[in-house]
Amino acid sequence: MFEIPDIYTLTSGTSEGTSKLGAFDNAILNAGVGNTNLIKLSSILPPRASFRNRIVYPRGVLVPIAYGSISSDVKGETIAASVAIAISADDGFGVIMEYSGITSAEKAEKTARKMAEDAMKHRNVKIKELKSLSSEHIVVNFGCAFAAVPMWYLNLL
Amino acid sequence: MFEIPDIYTLTSGTSEGTSKLGAFDNAILNAGVGNTNLIKLSSILPPRASFRNRIVYPRGVLVPIAYGSISSDVKGETIAASVAIAISADDGFGVIMEYSGITSAEKAEKTARKMAEDAMKHRNVKIKELKSLSSEHIVVNFGCAFAAVPMWYLNLL
């Protein structure tokens, strides 16, 4: 089985690159998760997971992560990505929402926060805390904006 | 390593939401997997996996799952998602196919079943059983149709 992650952080990054995938690679490096293997989750913060300001991953590990990302090759375009976590007052269970688009960081983050709030409302779960993060980038050649909730295991730190 | 799942079920759900991702979140809640982290598989039923009518997952766990899904913001549009599993007579090995589109549940399910049959024919494996499930939704604002084969581990029930 896959063990349940017990720690998490929020991170974001932006970058140019020499291709769309290259820009993504540079943005995730910039966000501190670029030397790992990202396994994209759809997207719950496990109960009792504890927040860390930063998680340093060994290179090559398989990282459970929720993220929003946008890559673009339209010069001058403003792109943004955001994640938001609505966290329950009870046991720290949370819903993570991602949003990215041709928009500002501020608008992307507002959208992600609203989505996370709606998700908790729909579950009838009271929100204790709403965490969010966003990034914004103006494309030069190939650009990427990335925002994420990477998770990990306390016993592997 | 990732252990091989030994139980599975079929489930589906539909929902409206306040965004496309919100509709997806509500649809997977409706399908009983919305408080977990979905890890999308491409898509084999492991030999000797046994079918359960329902699997109740602890919140926040990482769930190996094959699924089809469609979200839409086109009002009045009929959307559908389906999964089908063609299961071998020998050892229960199966191929899972997903189909979703702007179509009816009936047509989506027929398509997924045909795809699963074709996959077994291509492997020269005789089919003992063909399981399938579908869902259909008419979009009001933001809608989602979802159908899935979630897997799990007997020793974690």
Next chain:
Amino acid sequence: MFEIPDIYTLTSGTSEGTSKLGAFDNAILNAGVGNTNLIKLSSILPPRASFRNRIVYPRGVLVPIAYGSISSDVKGETIAASVAIAISADDGFGVIMEYSGITSAEKAEKTARKMAEDAMKHRNVKIKELKSLSSEHIVVNFGCAFAAVPMWYLNLL
């Protein structure tokens, strides 16, 4: 946790099918990973992972894999997929890049190799070796080109 894969290979495949997903299924069968559950990674070769000419997977296992893939239903279209790994001189850490498009295998592979080189340059890591593989297919009805770096665990062989 997810253990770090310690072996890897390169593989590719192409195929026709009776649908786009069917063509994908046949192409991954052709590549030797079609009876497993692919878990898509974003995409680092772990340090000290060792290369194998071929990895034979038990059916139904969950396989960590980096891949590029393209499916098409445009008759006569030439499609290609490629993967490239730039491997460090130090400890075998590598960056995997994927590229696929309406192009030739040669061009796809050249692009993926350039992307992998750029990724290592950006990390200031000296490249010892650049491995790559590609596949090309001319679509009849539904076609797929696939190229991958599947990983695995020595103790499970």
